[in-house]
Amino acid sequence: MPDSAAPFTPAQLTRDHVLRALRQIDRESQPLPPSTVYDLVYKGRRYPPRPVLQLAFRLASGQPDAALPLLAGNPTNNLLERLDFTVTTKRPVLANSPHDGELAAQEAMQELYTGNGHEPVAAKPAKKPAAVAAEPLVPYELPPALPYTRDQALQELFISAQTLDQAQAALQRRRNLILQGPPGTGKTFLARRLAWLGLGSTDARRIELVQFHPSYSYEDFIQGFRPDATGAFRLTPGVLLDLCRRAAQEPGQPYFLLIDEINRGNVSRIFGELLLLLEADKRGPHNAVRLPYAPPEAARFFVPDNLFVIGTMNTADRSLAPLDYALRRRFAFLPLPPEFGAPLQEFLAAQQVPPAVISRVVARLTELNQAITDDPELGPDFQLGHSYFCQPPTDPAAAPAWLDAVLTQEIAPLLDEYWLDQPAKAAAHRKKLLRP
Template sequence: MLTSGSGPDGEETARQQAEDLYTGLPKDGPEPLAAVQPAAPTLAAEPATPYTPPAYSRADALAELFIDDTTLDAALAGLARRRNLLLQGPPGTGKTFLARRLAWLLLGAQDERRVELVQFHPSYGYEDFMLGFRPDAEGRFHLVPGVLPLLCQRAAADPSRPYFLLIDEVNRGNVPRIFGELLLLLEADKRGPAHAVRLPYAPPEMPRFFVPDNLYVIGTLNLADRSLAPLDYALRRRFAFVQLRPQFGEPLRAYLAAQGVPAPLIERLCTRMTALNQTIADDPELGPDFEIGHSYFCQPPKKEPAEAWLRLVLEQEIGPLLADYWREQPAIAAAQFRKLLA
């Protein structure tokens, strides 16, 4: 069993676990804390010269994101209003890339010390995200905080600056199981100690948990994966949503030109990918969520000929994706692939 048992021995074990995880337990009942507090690790000495992360501005964001001012403003407004944002769109539209840049933009710097990235998957659970029992090297179980309480603790200790939790592939995980009571605490008007709750598994002495107001959550959502269930509506109503679309227009063309890709090749790539995406969007079995994003083409080589690079991307990445899209109609996949190579 994972519990500490009953009776005096069990109570002593629970008390000891709480003391291991918390500092400053209250004498007259639990006080809300932003997160469980594990024993402080041994840290290396601070460098003589404090690290200053590179600055990051709106101009920097627009220079490397293939979105316009309207989309960027919508994302920033959603974060300011809801504290929680989901970026959704077809594969390859730069959702995770944008999530990190939004955090940097609000931080004003590329400060990874205040950004935490996790990826949901079918095996990821509440115990990983929030709080659960974990065995130590000797096989004894202890309560261990997950990524969210630890980040909340840091944010609560530094309330004048924002902190960010980035969740990649939100809908690949069992969202209700992972979030648990956090669904309530995520709401913008349910932040802070006044809304603290007691976590499951926590002994009576353990402080309650709350989400600080300066923690922002940015998730990404891939709608093209047919193996995933729709996003839980209880979570959906607590997030603002921004839709991303493939961008094969002028920003991508200018970027590829700056990377040395010849203009005729850029024109051919963008024209044919736009036509392919229209075919995908018009297919009743697919639709706009299955369009192919621009990020497949954002890393042209410095030394390899651009023509050879593009052919490799088409053959090794786009072709297999088309075969999966039209797995019951391979002739259509083959025809569309030939158009790209022509």
């Protein structure tokens, strides 16, 4: 429990605190005040950022009525991104939608309301459509661009220098790269570092991150009709079209599109005819095409040569169809296996994790991953990655309890999913995993 003489502050929040809040929200199906501008995206689901951080703050501080001393928008989003969560803008709010009528007023109330955050405040929709239909312009400052080098990347990543060189070479050769591997192997983390290495800095202005999901569409990604402030529908560029235009204006500067969970979306439908333009030898104005929604007089569209696409793919997701050959032919693929070797052990030691705890992490996960690999119904694609153990507590004395919590609350439930039809086998592996 936090010391009463030293109040708990948002700076003390860790990724584990936020994950604990997300698990409680999912488990209890807690209703949350909606966000009108940003979403926290985690495992294909979207959450309002500030209510999630508010719950994490209350759980971490042990004070169920504690008020989070951070405003919605930039302060909350920056803290979540520092904890390596993804915060994205959401779709516009429509004035004439019965589902959206109260969203704008509820979001404004979040900064003032300190009562029960689970009970949304009723609000009357504005009379003028422009007050609700338009996406609110909340200032969201990008972090300053800092230099980023290969040495920094190797210090942060648990991969060899050779693997990093292979990833960079594949990206330069094909312009399109997919990082694939089991859950928790740091695919999104590596994707962002590859973009920083390509830029030579952490310049967020030249990086766009999107996450595919079953309802993501061509209209979201390329071009489609969206309502404007007057309630009329206008042709609006999507993420890829906007990024390509920006990249074409600076041909000497690389731009990066990061696609998280690329296999969760219907890739053929999302890319449409533009799948052809992704090929390295189909880039540039001489391969431009006219977009289906564009008027005849509109300029043709092309993918500039300085745009790099990095996707991530979770190989353990059995609910998805395999990627089709048309996509595979246009991407290079880099497998990312779990890394429980020297780099992870040195990282944990540098974080003051006791040697006994480090040995237990390596022994238990190595044994479990071997059992998963040997199982004919699972195989190496279902191994568990090292990122479960990349947020150890700052207090070395709390390390054993932290490890028990990760094994009990995050990994053991996953084993029940892996062996859903074989509960006895799942129980046996849980027992081995959780033994002292």
